[in-house]
Amino acid sequence: MGYMIGNQQKNQHLWWRAGFGPPADQVHELSKLKPESLFHSILKASEKKPALFDVADPELKERVMGNGQMAAGKMLALKPEERQMIRKQSVQDIAKLNVRWLQEMTTSPAQLREKMSLFWHGHFASKTINILYDEALLNIIRENALDNFRDLLFNVSKSASMIQFLNNNQNKKGHPNENFARELMELFTIGRGHYTETDVKESARAFTGWGANLQGEYDFRPRQHDDGIKTFFGKTGNLSGEDVLEILLAQKQTALFITGKIYRYFVNETVDEERVNSLASRFYDSGYDIRALMISIFTASWFFDQKNIGSQIKSPVLWMVGLRRQLPMEIQNPAVQLIIERLLGQVLFSPPNVAGWPGGKHWIDSSSLMLRLQIPALIYKSDVILSRPKDDDDVMMGTRDQVFARNGRKSMNAGAQLFQAKIFWNEYIKDFDKIKDSEIYAAIRDLLLQRVLPMNENEMIKYIDESNREARIQSITIRLMGTPEYQLC
Amino acid sequence: MLINRRKFLHLGSLATGTLMLPKFLKAFDSPAYGISGNKVLVVLQLSGGNDGLNTVIPIRNDIYYRERPGLAITKDKALSLDTEAGLHPSLSNIKALYDEGNLAILNNVGYPNPDRSHFRSMDIWQSASSSDEYLNSGWLGRYLDAQCPGCSKPTQVLEMDDMLSLALSGEQMKGIALRDPKRLYETSQDPFFKDSLLAGMREQAEDPTSYLYKVMAETLSGADYIFQQSKLRPSVTVYPNSEIGKNLKTIASLISSDINTRVYYVSLGSFDTHVGQQAKQEKLFIDLNDAIKPFTDDLKSNHRFEDVLMMSFSEFGRRVGENSSGGTDHGTANNMFLISGGLKNKGLLNGMPDLSNLTEGDLNQQLDFKRVYATVLNKWLQADDYKILGKKYEYLNFI
Numbered sequence: 028m029g030y031m032i033g034n035q036q037k038n039q040h041l042w043w044r045a046g047f048g049p050p051a052d053q054v055h056e057l058s059k060l061k062p063e064s065l066f067h068s069i070l071k072a073s074e075k076k077p078a079l080f081d082v083a084d085p086e087l088k089e090r091v092m093g094n095g096q097m098a099a100g101k102m103l104a105l106k107p108e109e110r111q112m113i114r115k116q117s118v119q120d121i122a123k124l125n126v127r128w129l130q131e132m133t134t135s136p137a138q139l140r141e142k143m144s145l146f147w148h149g150h151f152a153s154k155t156i157n158i159l160y161d162e163a164l165l166n167i168i169r170e171n172a173l174d175n176f177r178d179l180l181f182n183v184s185k186s187a188s189m190i191q192f193l194n195n196n197q198n199k200k201g202h203p204n205e206n207f208a209r210e211l212m213e214l215f216t217i218g219r220g221h222y223t224e225t226d227v228k229e230s231a232r233a234f235t236g237w238g239a240n241l242q243g244e245y246d247f248r249p250r251q252h253d254d255g256i257k258t259f260f261g262k263t264g265n266l267s268g269e270d271v272l273e274i275l276l277a278q279k280q281t282a283l284f285i286t287g288k289i290y291r292y293f294v295n296e297t298v299d300e301e302r303v304n305s306l307a308s309r310f311y312d313s314g315y316d317i318r319a320l321m322i323s324i325f326t327a328s329w330f331f332d333q334k335n336i337g338s339q340i341k342s343p344v345l346w347m348v349g350l351r352r353q354l355p356m357e358i359q360n361p362a363v364q365l366i367i368e369r370l371l372g373q374v375l376f377s378p379p380n381v382a383g384w385p386g387g388k389h390w391i392d393s394s395s396l397m398l399r400l401q402i403p404a405l406i407y408k409s410d411v412i413l414s415r416p417k418d419d420d421d422v423m424m425g426t427r428d429q430v431f432a433r434n435g436r437k438s439m440n441a442g443a444q445l446f447q448a449k450i451f452w453n454e455y456i457k458d459f460d461k462i463k464d465s466e467i468y469a470a471i472r473d474l475l476l477q478r479v480l481p482m483n484e485n486e487m488i489k490y491i492d493e494s495n496r497e498a499r500i501q502s503i504t505i506r507l508m509g510t511p512e513y514q515l516c
Numbered sequence: 517m518l519i520n521r522r523k524f525l526h527l528g529s530l531a532t533g534t535l536m537l538p539k540f541l542k543a544f545d546s547p548a549y550g551i552s553g554n555k556v557l558v559v560l561q562l563s564g565g566n567d568g569l570n571t572v573i574p575i576r577n578d579i580y581y582r583e584r585p586g587l588a589i590t591k592d593k594a595l596s597l598d599t600e601a602g603l604h605p606s607l608s609n610i611k612a613l614y615d616e617g618n619l620a621i622l623n624n625v626g627y628p629n630p631d632r633s634h635f636r637s638m639d640i641w642q643s644a645s646s647s648d649e650y651l652n653s654g655w656l657g658r659y660l661d662a663q664c665p666g667c668s669k670p671t672q673v674l675e676m677d678d679m680l681s682l683a684l685s686g687e688q689m690k691g692i693a694l695r696d697p698k699r700l701y702e703t704s705q706d707p708f709f710k711d712s713l714l715a716g717m718r719e720q721a722e723d724p725t726s727y728l729y730k731v732m733a734e735t736l737s738g739a740d741y742i743f744q745q746s747k748l749r750p751s752v753t754v755y756p757n758s759e760i761g762k763n764l765k766t767i768a769s770l771i772s773s774d775i776n777t778r779v780y781y782v783s784l785g786s787f788d789t790h791v792g793q794q795a796k797q798e799k800l801f802i803d804l805n806d807a808i809k810p811f812t813d814d815l816k817s818n819h820r821f822e823d824v825l826m827m828s829f830s831e832f833g834r835r836v837g838e839n840s841s842g843g844t845d846h847g848t849a850n851n852m853f854l855i856s857g858g859l860k861n862k863g864l865l866n867g868m869p870d871l872s873n874l875t876e877g878d879l880n881q882q883l884d885f886k887r888v889y890a891t892v893l894n895k896w897l898q899a900d901d902y903k904i905l906g907k908k909y910e911y912l913n914f915i
Contacts, residue, residue, distance in 0.1 A: 107840060107841050111791075154633075154635070209648065338724070339724070340724050340728075369679075370678070370679060372679075377635075379635070379639060379682070380635070380636060380639050380650050381650070382650040382652075385652040387724070388724060388727055389652055389685070391727065391728060391731055392680045392685060392690040392691075392692075392693070392731065393670065393680070393690065393692045393693065393731055393734060393735035393738065394678060394679055394680050394692075394693045395679075395680075396728065396731050396732060396735065397703060397704070397735055400709065400732075401703070413678075413699070414678035414679070415678050416678070416679060417563075417677065417679050417681075417783075418563060418564070418785060418786050419634075419635070420563065420564045420565070420634040420635075420785070420786055420788045421633060421634045421635050478725060479719075480715075481712075481715035481716045481718055481719045481721075482711065482712055482715035482716075483715075486711060486715060490708050490711075506708065509708065510712055511712065511716060511725065511728035511729060511732060512725070514728055515724065515725065515728075
C-alpha cells in the first residue's frame with residue numbers, strides 16, 4: 028500500500044465514502060472492477076426514488092392524524108395519561124425507525140442515496156419526539172438526497188419537524204421568533220460571518236405565519252404573517268419566506284458553504300480551497316444539482332489520492348453499518364444497536380444540537396475508542412456490553428424506570444446489554460475459498476483496513492486461533508476489527 | 517505514581533530500549549506530576565432539571581404556596597436556613613454543612629434567552645455557550661487544553677460514568693470517564709491492546725491515526741495510573757450502596773491519593789419530575805443526602821475539605837406553578853450549591869427568587885452561570901478563565 032494504489036483499495040475507498048463500506052458478497056469483484064464502473068453501478072442503484080418508511084404505529088397515526096374524528100380539537104382534549112401514552116408510543120416508534128434505517132443502510136443497493144441522506148440528516152439536524160414528524164422529514168431527505176438542493180431546502184424548511192424544532196410555529200407578526208431565520212443562514216445555507224443581525228431580523232419577519240398542522244403538513248397562516256416591507260440582502264419588498272430562501276440560494280456563498288461541507292464529509296476534513304471553489308462554481312451553475320456534484324467528486328482522480336484514503340474517522344453509524352456489511356449477521360435483539368449508538372455518541376434522530384454531529388476527532392475519547400476496540404469481540408462471543416449510556420431526559424420524560432423495564436431490565440443498575448447476533452461465518456469464509464493459507468492474513472487485512480497496520484503478522488499470531496482454517500479466518504477478522512486502523516476509512 | 521511509571525516502563529520494555537517514547541507518554545514520566553495548586557473541584561450535575569424552588573424553599577412567600585397547592589413544602593417541614601428560606605426536608609446533612617459554614621447557595625442562576633429542552637440547555641451549561649451559539653467542546657475540556665498545551669495528562673479531569681460528557685471534552689484534549697477504576701483497569705489489560713499500541717508507537721503516523729494512538733496510550737496508561745492511585749489510600753468510611761454513594765467513595769479515595777486529578781464530574785438523576793414529583797425528588801435527595809455525609813467526613817478526616825469545592829448545577833429549574841399531574845414542567849433559573857471547607861462567603865449569597873416578577877410563569881435569571889465558572893476557574897483552579905470561556909466575566913467572591 029502507499030506506492031501504487033491498486034483497484035481494490037480504490038474500490039474499497041469508494042464503497043466507504045459513497046456508501047457504507049464494501050458488501051461481503053462483492054469481495055471477489057473488488058480487485059477486478061475499475062473504480063469508474065463501480066461508481067457508476069453504485070450511482071445507478073441509487074437513481075430510483077426510495078420506498079418511503081412507514082413504521083409509525085397505525086393506531087397512533089389514526090389518533091393523531093385521523094380523518095377529522097381525532098384531529099386538532101380532540102388532541103387538546105386528551106387526558107394527560109392519554110397524551111403520555113401517545114408520547115411513549117412515539118418514542119418507541121422513533122426507535123423502530125432508527126433500526127429500520129440502519130437496516131436500509133446495511134442492505135439497500137441504493138448506498139449513495141442512503142449515505143447522502145445520512146449527511147443531510149446531520150446537516151438539517153432536527154430533534155422532535157414526534158414519530159410522524161421525524162419520519163416525514165427523513166422521507167423528504169431520502170427522496171431529495173441526490174436531486175436538487177433547492178427542492179431539498181424548500182421541503183425541509185416547510186416540514187413540520189423543522190417548523191416545530193426551530194420555532195417557526197411561534198413566529199408571528201409583531202412577535203417574531205428568529206430561531207429558524209438564524210439557523211437557516213448560519214447552518215443550512217451561507218454560514219456564519221456572511222449575514223448580519225439585521226438580515227436575521229428581517230428574514231424572521233418574512234417567515235411569520237409559517238406553521239404545520241397535526242397531520243404534519245405545511246400550513247401557512249396569513250393572519251399571522253407580517254406583510255410589511257422588509258429588506259434582505261439588498262432586496263426590498265413584501266418578502267415572503269419563499270423569497271428569502273430564493274435570495275439565499277442566489278448567493279454563491281451558499282453553494283460554497285454546502286460544497287465545503289460535502290467535501291469535508293466525503294473527501295477530507297482538510298479542505299483544498301481551490302478544488303472546493305471550482306466544485307462550488309459548478310454546483311451553483313448547475314442550479315444546485317447534487318447528483319452532478321457527487322459525480323464530479325467520485326470520478327475525480329484526486330479523490331483517490333493517498334492522502335484521502337483512510338483519512339477519516341468512521342462515524343458510529345458508519346462503523347456499525349460497515350461492520351454489518353462486511354460481516355453478515357442477524358442481530359437477534361436489534362435494539363442493542365441503539366445502545367451502541369448512544370455509547371458511541373451518534374443516535375439517529377437525536378443530534379447533539381441543531382449544528383448536527385461535529386464528527387472527526389469528536390467521535391473519539393477514551394470511552395468510545397475502547398468500546399469500538401472491544402465490540403467486535405463482544406459480538407463474536409455474543410457477550411455483554413457492560414457500559415451503559417447516559418439518560419436522555421428529552422426522550423424519557425421522567426419515565427426512566429418504565430423505559431428500562433420495558434427493555435427487559437430490572438433497573439438502570441443492571442447496566443448490561445447482551446449483543447446477540449448470529450454471524451453467518453460460512454458465507455464469509457466462502458469468500459476466501461480460493462486463497463492459500465499463507466495469504467489469508469494479508470487478504471483479510473487488506474479487505475478490512477484502509478491504512479497500513481503497524482502490527483505485523485508475526486506479532487499478531489499469538490492472538491490468532493490456529494486450530495483450523497475456519498477458526499483462523501474468524502479470529503483474524505475479529506482481531507483486525509479491534510484495531511485503531513479499523514476506525515478509519 | 518512510581519508504581520505507575522514502573523508499570524508503564526514495563527510495558528515499554530517489551531519493545532526494548534530502541535523504542536522512543538512519544539511525547540504523550542513522557543507526560544507520565546515527569547517528576548512534577550500534575551499541575552501546581554492542590555485545589556480540587558467536584559461538579560455534581562443534577563440531570564433532568566431539578567426543581568430549585570422545592571430545594572431551597574421560599575418559606576414565607578405567599579405566591580409560592582398559592583402556585584403550588586399540592587407540591588409546596590410547608591414552613592414547618594422545611595429545614596430553615598433563615599427567616600425566608602428553608603431546605604428540602606431530606607437534605608439534613610446539607611443543612612448541617614450550612615450550619616457549619618461549609619455551604620453557600622447561589623439563587624437565580626441561569627443565562628439569557630433560556631432554552632427549555634433538556635439536551636440543548638445541558639449543552640449550553642456544559643459547553644458554557646450562550647443560547648444562540650454552538651460549541652463542540654466543554655468548559656472543563658477547555659480547562660484541560662489550557663493547562664497543559666502539547667502534553668497529555670487527561671487524568672486531570674475525570675468523570676464517573678461510562679461515557680464522557682461534552683463538559684469534559686476539549687478541543688485538543690479530553691478527560692477520562694470511568695465508573696470503576698478496577699473495571700477500567702481490567703478492560704485495559706487486554707494484551708492485544710498493549711501490543712497494538714506498542715506497534716503503533718513505532719510508526720510516525722499522521723492524523724488521524726496518531727490521534728487514535730494518542731487516545732489509546734492515554735487510556736491505557738491513565739487506567740493503570742488511576743487504578744494504582746485508587747488502591748493507595750482507599751476510603752474505609754461506609755457509604756450507601758447507591759450509585760452516587762459509590763461514585764463519591766471513589767472520588768474521596770482518589771482525592772486522598774497522590775493523583776493529579778483536579779476536577780471530578782459526577783451526575784445524579786433524573787430530576788425530570790413532570791409527574792409525581794414529591795416522591796421522585798425525595799428519593800434522589802435521600803440518595804444525595806446519605807452520600808454527602810460520608811464524603812465530607814472523609815475529606816475532613818483527611819484534612820482535604822479546605823481544598824475541595826463541590827458545585828452542583830442543573831440544566832434548568834422548573835416552572836413556579838405546579839402542573840395537574842403532581843409535577844412541574846421545565847423552567848429557567850435555578851440555584852447552585854457550593855460545598856467546601858474553604859469558602860470565603862457562606863450561606864445564601866444572593867436573594868431568594870422574586871416570584872412576583874416572572875416571565876410567562878418562569879423565574880428571571882439574575883446571575884449568568886458563566887460568572888460562577890469564571891470564578892471557579894480563576895480563583896480555585898488558578899486557570900485562565902478568559903481563554904477557557906472566551907469572554908471576561910466579573911468574579912464572585914465566595915472563594
